[in-house]
Amino acid sequence: MSQMKLEAKGLDLFFGAKHVLKKVSIRIPDKQVTALIGPSGCGKSTLLRCFNRMHDLNPMAKLKGDVLFEGQDIHLSKAAELRQKVGMVFQKPNPFPQSIFDNVAYGLRLSQKLTKSELEYKVKAALSQAHLIDELPDLKASAMELSGGQQQRLCIARAVAVSPSVLLMDEPCSALDPISTRKVEELVLQLKSDYCVVIVTHNMQQAKRVSDLTAFMYMGELIEFSETRQLFDKASHELTRNYLEGSFG
Amino acid sequence: MRDRVNRLMALIIQACALSSVLVLMGIFLMLLINGAMLFKEVSVFDFLTGMTWNPGAFDGPAYGALSLIWSTILVTIGAMLMAIPLGIAMAAFMSEVAPRFWRNLLKPLIELLAGIPSVVLGFIGIELIGPLLQKYLGLSTGFNALNGSILLCLMALPTIISLSEEAIRAVPFSFKEASYGLGAGKWETLIKVTLPACTSGLIASSMLGLGRALGETMTVLMVTGNALQFPHGFYDSVRTLTSTIAIELGEVASGTTHYFALFAVASLLFCLCLIINIAAEAIAAKFRYRQT
Ligand SMILES: Nc1ncnc2c1ncn2[C@@H]1O[C@H](COP(=O)(O)OP(=O)(O)OP(=O)(O)O)[C@@H](O)[C@H]1O
Ligand SMILES: [Mg+2]
Numbered sequence: 001m002s003q004m005k006l007e008a009k010g011l012d013l014f015f016g017a018k019h020v021l022k023k024v025s026i027r028i029p030d031k032q033v034t035a036l037i038g039p040s041g042c043g044k045s046t047l048l049r050c051f052n053r054m055h056d057l058n059p060m061a062k063l064k065g066d067v068l069f070e071g072q073d074i075h076l077s078k079a080a081e082l083r084q085k086v087g088m089v090f091q092k093p094n095p096f097p098q099s100i101f102d103n104v105a106y107g108l109r110l111s112q113k114l115t116k117s118e119l120e121y122k123v124k125a126a127l128s129q130a131h132l133i134d135e136l137p138d139l140k141a142s143a144m145e146l147s148g149g150q151q152q153r154l155c156i157a158r159a160v161a162v163s164p165s166v167l168l169m170d171e172p173c174s175a176l177d178p179i180s181t182r183k184v185e186e187l188v189l190q191l192k193s194d195y196c197v198v199i200v201t202h203n204m205q206q207a208k209r210v211s212d213l214t215a216f217m218y219m220g221e222l223i224e225f226s227e228t229r230q231l232f233d234k235a236s237h238e239l240t241r242n243y244l245e246g247s248f249g
Numbered sequence: 250m251r252d253r254v255n256r257l258m259a260l261i262i263q264a265c266a267l268s269s270v271l272v273l274m275g276i277f278l279m280l281l282i283n284g285a286m287l288f289k290e291v292s293v294f295d296f297l298t299g300m301t302w303n304p305g306a307f308d309g310p311a312y313g314a315l316s317l318i319w320s321t322i323l324v325t326i327g328a329m330l331m332a333i334p335l336g337i338a339m340a341a342f343m344s345e346v347a348p349r350f351w352r353n354l355l356k357p358l359i360e361l362l363a364g365i366p367s368v369v370l371g372f373i374g375i376e377l378i379g380p381l382l383q384k385y386l387g388l389s390t391g392f393n394a395l396n397g398s399i400l401l402c403l404m405a406l407p408t409i410i411s412l413s414e415e416a417i418r419a420v421p422f423s424f425k426e427a428s429y430g431l432g433a434g435k436w437e438t439l440i441k442v443t444l445p446a447c448t449s450g451l452i453a454s455s456m457l458g459l460g461r462a463l464g465e466t467m468t469v470l471m472v473t474g475n476a477l478q479f480p481h482g483f484y485d486s487v488r489t490l491t492s493t494i495a496i497e498l499g500e501v502a503s504g505t506t507h508y509f510a511l512f513a514v515a516s517l518l519f520c521l522c523l524i525i526n527i528a529a530e531a532i533a534a535k536f537r538y539r540q541t
Pocket of ligand 2: 046
């Protein structure tokens with residue numbers, strides 16, 4: 001197989017004495033959508049956050065094993081540089097209490113020296129990529145005045161504005177209504193032609209709709225990882241089958 | 250029964266709120282009425298714009314408060330110019346940057362600073378800061394507006410630091426997470442996300458510090474020299490509104506013009522505080538509106 005975009009090798013993670021990820025090994029390819037599913041508390045978010053070193057912010061978190069981005073150990077480069085290439089969208093929409101424009105421009109201003117018109121161009125491009133531009137006549141308005149669904153798509157625009165090569169999404173639709181959810185899903189499907197997308201979800205239908213590959217996690221272990229259709233139709237592991245049946249029933 | 254208790258409680262609480270408003274109004278009225286008596290003999294214009302304050306003169310006493318007003322503004326502005334940046338920087342350092350060790354060391358120290366009686370601070374101003382200023386700035390005396398500003402800065406700092414720290418801490422972690430997630434570092438996150446997110450809190454804490462500085466008497470009285478002159482800068486000796494009241498009220502006969510003049514000064518001070526509070530509220534409200 002060709003080089004993987006993201007890779008974890010025998011990854012263990014502890015929060016204090018709590019063993020949260022147990023010997024997780026996973027290889028995530030580029031230009032595909034990979035879904036992480038599993039019961040609440042099984043470590044999906046924790047695994048996702050390993051890939052852009054979000055655990056650095058938590059002094060309690062201890063990591064063992066290797067995490068690779070494009071074949072390179074992520075702990076060898078600077079966290080800030082890594083995070084520009086591995087963007088993240090959080091479970092709860094978290095726009096900055098600033099204008100819509102400033103939100104999207106934030107990452108661009110950090111990493112690139114752009115003229116005013118270049119900046120404007122890129123901000124608008126990101127907003128239209130997130131299908132937001134038509135809904136937002138005034139980019140100077142506060143981002144906090146948007147609806148939850150709009151806020152989440154703004155956060156996606158903010159993340160894609162810096163053109164990362166990976167997008168990590170932690171239950172991006174959990175706070176959204178069906179229509180906004182549908183919009184975000186369409187967006188994910190579009191993004192996959194340029195990005196490697198990893199999405200955590202509790203919604204099995206969503207995993208089926210958007211993902212090419214699905215990983216099932218249970219109690220901190222990666223139980224099964226295969227093509228989405230195969231995992232849902234004929235899972236090889238009993239835990240996976242039980243979970244899928246339970247959550248469908 | 251439950252209903253009646255509820256109504257009774259509501260009534261009691263309303264009565265308490267009302268009484269505090271009444272007391273405040275009473276104080277304000279007393280100040281205003283006594284102060285207004287001055288204007289039977291001195292015009293408001295002369296009072297507010299007169300450069301000379303000399304109520305004791307036998308031949309034509311003067312009641313021009315402008316130099317007192319300017320002194321107060323000078324000392325207060327000086328204090329705020331030092332205390333606001335310093336206080337916010339300290340608060341940011343303590344809540345976002347410092348390792349726990351430093352925070353645990355600084356926090357009690359700052360609380361200690363808040364507990365120092367103003368007389369003691371004034372003493373430090375006289376014995377330490379005054380001579381230092383005199384020596385290193387080459388002044389004839391260290392008792393000037395700058396000395397007062399430095400001490401007021403010290404007095405306002407604990408308020409500004411602890412309230413700013415609270416405001417900074419109240420910024421949701423999700424904002425910081427988003428910032429780090431976009432490739433920002435510690436400092437960029439602090440300056441571009443965290444501090445802007447709590448602007449209203451920072452303004453409120455600065456204004457409370459300002460209020461403290463404006464009304465403070467003892468320290469200022471001890472170190473500013475109290476010369477009756479129009480100050481031209483921070484190196485000049487100044488006499489503030491509060492100092493004037495404290496110095497003169499003891500020796501003035503009640504019912505005289507001088508007595509009423511001091512009440513007019515007090516009313517002025519009261520109005521200044523009121524204006525600052527209203528302005529602070531307005532500014533803070535504007536920022537709150539933009540954020541939520
Ligand atoms: N900051 C933390 N400190 C200590 N324990 C944590 C922390 N974050 C998560 N955990 C623990 O790690 C385990 C995995 O959490 P994680 O958030 O990865 O689960 P999850 O699969 O994303 O669950 P959910 O679907 O509910 O979001 C849980 O048992 C949780 O209690
Ligand atoms: Mg989670």
